[in-house]
Amino acid sequence: MTTTLTETPRTSVAVAASMRGGAKTYGDGDAAVRALDGVDVDIAIAEFTAIMGPSGSGKSTLLHTLAGLDRLTAGDSWIGETRITGLSEDKITQVRRDKIGFVFQAFNLIPSLTARENITLPLDIAGRDIDPDWFGEVIAILGLADRLSHLPAELSGGQQQRVAVARALVARPELIFADEPSGNLDSRSGGELLGFMRRAVEEFGQTIAMVTHDPTAASYADRVLFLADGRIVDEMREPTAERVLDRMKQMGH
């Protein structure tokens, strides 16, 4: 766990994902934008990590590169023990499929598949069997039992996001990445969703890394990382909404 910019050796303690010297540049020459500028980060297992920062701070880029959706320009990143920088597209896809779950801000579900089919989609793609007990447990916690045969269009926004969380959980990934999962929800549904995610961490020991710009959302996390100009500038343990908001204000947000 570090906030310094110096090279830190990867620890062999329980780490779900990590990055060393991560840099990401878009464009060339004068027009070049450094979205990530030498990031060292470890996402600890069974923790809920929130990544915060103002617009353009690089938080989404950090999430995407950590998850292998995007490639670093320099530096390395790992999912568990697997170094994904340098892997082929197909191999990265396989790592994503087997070890990572995703919850996006919107458009999380395939419109033509029912809620149940959407939830089991990653397992179906991987050709893995579904553990019915686990499936039942996840569904029960997320309160989706009577919505399974519905198409996404027939679900509310909150329900859709819960289906997305269920999909992420059911495959028992080592790590779930969430990108503003409550961003499109009203505060009550958003709070509910984040509560479920919190429970998943506490009850199942699920690892979650979440990008958000909402201090309230960040307050559900165990740890908050603050990003500015492509660097990690601070971190906070056991955050509250007020503390996070204060910290953000200091950063000029």
Added chain:
Amino acid sequence: MFRLAARSVQHNPKRLLLTAFAVALGVGLIAATHIFTDSLDRGFTRLFGEIYDGVDVIVEPVTSDGDVGDPTSGDSVGKDLDDAVVQTARSTAGVELAMGSTEAVGALIGTDGETLAGGSGFGPPTLFFNWTGVEDFDSATIVDGRAPEGDDEIVVDVGTAEAHGLTVGDQVVAGGADGTYPSTVVGTASWGDGNNTQGATLVWASLDRVRELRGGGDGWSVVHVRVDDGADAEAVAVAIDDRLPDGVRALTGAAKAEEQAASLGEALKAVDVFTLAFAFVALFVGAYIIANTFRIIVTQRTREFGLMRAVGVKGQQVRTMVLAEALLIGLVASVLGILLGYALAGGIIGLLKALGPGESFAVPIIPLDAVAWGFAVGIVVTVASALLPAIHASRISPMEAMRDAATQNRRGLRMRNIVGGALALAGAGLTTVGLYAGLERPYVYVGAGAVLLVLGVTLLAAQLLVPLAYGMRDLLARVWRVDGRLAANNIHREPRRSANTAAALMIGVMLLALTATVTQTVKSVAADAIGGQFTADLMVVSTTVPGSADDAVVADLASVPDVRTVTRSASLDARVDGVLVPVTVLDTATAEEAIAYETEPAFAEIDGGVFVSPSAIEAGAEVGDTVTLVGEDGEVTLEVTGEYPTSGDGDYFVDFAQAERLGTTIDVWQYSIVAAPGADVDHVRADLEDLVATDYPLLTVQSPDDMLALANQLIDLMLAVITALLSGALVIAMLGVANTLLLSVTERTREIGLLRAVGARRRSVRRMIRIESVVMSVFGAVLGIVLGVALGVALIRALEEFGFETVTIPWVLLGVYTVLAILAGIVAAWWPARKAAKLDVLEAIAFDG
């Protein structure tokens, strides 16, 4: 509005690219047809001009109908002219020179018995002319040697001499319908300007020899006239014509050339109509794709149109804008199409020229009618196809701008089903009426019915697809897991779109299946007829000029050892109640030994009367009635003594004794041979072949199997030509599948991105698109096969009186079409699948749909 439309096309040209190409392909076929026939037309017009170049006036026989026969072959249907006609021409004021000329169709044979040119078979004719010595009339100049003088001397055209290595002094054999004549090549000649004979073999011989080759007589085929210096050819032609008896006419060489060109033009127009029909099929298929594309684009732009409506654009203006886009596409596609057509026609003509038979073509240009048709059809089809989507666009409410783009417009299929069902029923009804009601011009009803049926089935297909796609979902999901299930879902999600896409393919495959069913049935009917009916061991047939009805030929054939019976089948035209009808002439006493006719009673009991076919019965002839047949030079009134069971083999059937009383030339097409019991047929055949090779070079010996093989070859050729012509429509249908998939990939960008994010590999995305494509293609093909076979069966049933009693379903070909549909699906999915797999995951997720 037009500027907005242009901007919209400019902004996203890719989604309209395939549509424009589909239209261009259809327009290209139309333009190519026009350019091709125009080139042929001009080529032949030039040729006819050359033929009659030096002849001021020509005197020729005509039938009472004014018919002068087929301009592209050497024979005319009228009777020969006698010397009096030549005298008449010669004695008319203003005539400087008038000479009779005779021509015959024959064969040129090497001394080893090998036919060099002409004889039996197809291809350009071998024509014999008498050498007049007047250069203008012969249209030929001696290149080597000299003109023919004796009866056993001939001159051949330089092209033929070169092709067969003939030089002055070589021995050859000239063959006609009645016999063969050893001859010496005494010279070679160049015909017209540069011996441009279009592949025909030209031989000049003495007048007597040509008359012998022609089958005897002392008449002339034609009289050539040269007018005095300064005389008006036209006036002289009129003057001669006034003095000629009935059945003979005079006209200027220029007028004759024009007449032949016009007559060929008519024939080419038939070619035009035939190929244009296929071009229209291609465009009909294209129309589906255009409609589908515009429908999808309108859906994708719902928000944009909603916004326009919100800021005050009228619905009507939105409609105009969509139609203006269509107009623009139509214009561009038509220009492309016409150029494509020019390239296509030019390529084919170039290929033909390179392979040999292309001499007849003039340098291809783009004629005005190709341009006019191209633009008219291209624009009309595009705009008309975009009409419904444009109306749909104009009805988009301003509220759509506010709504979530993901909300789908879920109109029910009920209206579509009702309209589809009604159209399908009306189409089936019209087709039935056309096929069975015996109305005039039944093809109009059948054609219109088929179009309605296709439209109806297309509309119904949307409903059919829902359960089908769902039925296949489990199967696809079992085989390809998620990829299969998603593919099935995608088809099912937009039933209209999938149905229209499949329908485009359906039309092409339907026509293929229809053609295959009909041709396979014709094949098996031919096999039954030849295998079952022909009890003859061998047939001696004539394929170029009709064989002689002379008893001497029969006697010669019968003199071959082990030949028991020779029986002739012949035909002539006669009039009944003033109407020209086909009459079949048979050796009725022996006919049934060779062919198992199903007449009532047997032909042997014709008793000097006449048998009638169903079409003659329809015209009013009944057993016991009398029928008067009027020939060229006589008439007979005969009692109807029996019935022939099928139409198409001639309306009336008589024996040779009665036929000869009509004074019309009897054309013998077949001498059926029955061998003696226990005889070795191969031996008989070899002997017959030796006989015809030396004495009757225009005849060939065939076994029933040979005939069947030849018939099958012709049927297969027809199937191949139609398949080739339909391939344009099929390519367009494939473009349609590709286009639909491409647009739906764009629509599903986020979905595909999501799939990739949660772990679907590129390969898997590609496979999903491919499965979708193949399922749609197979669905279209299967629907097409079902419809095509059904229409084919209906058509065959309607032709029952022509002997089509059983239907043969071409299972093998249908299987091939299905496999090809699968391949087409895979090919069509190539680009869309590639595009889908190449989508960047991040961009896809961020895609603002």
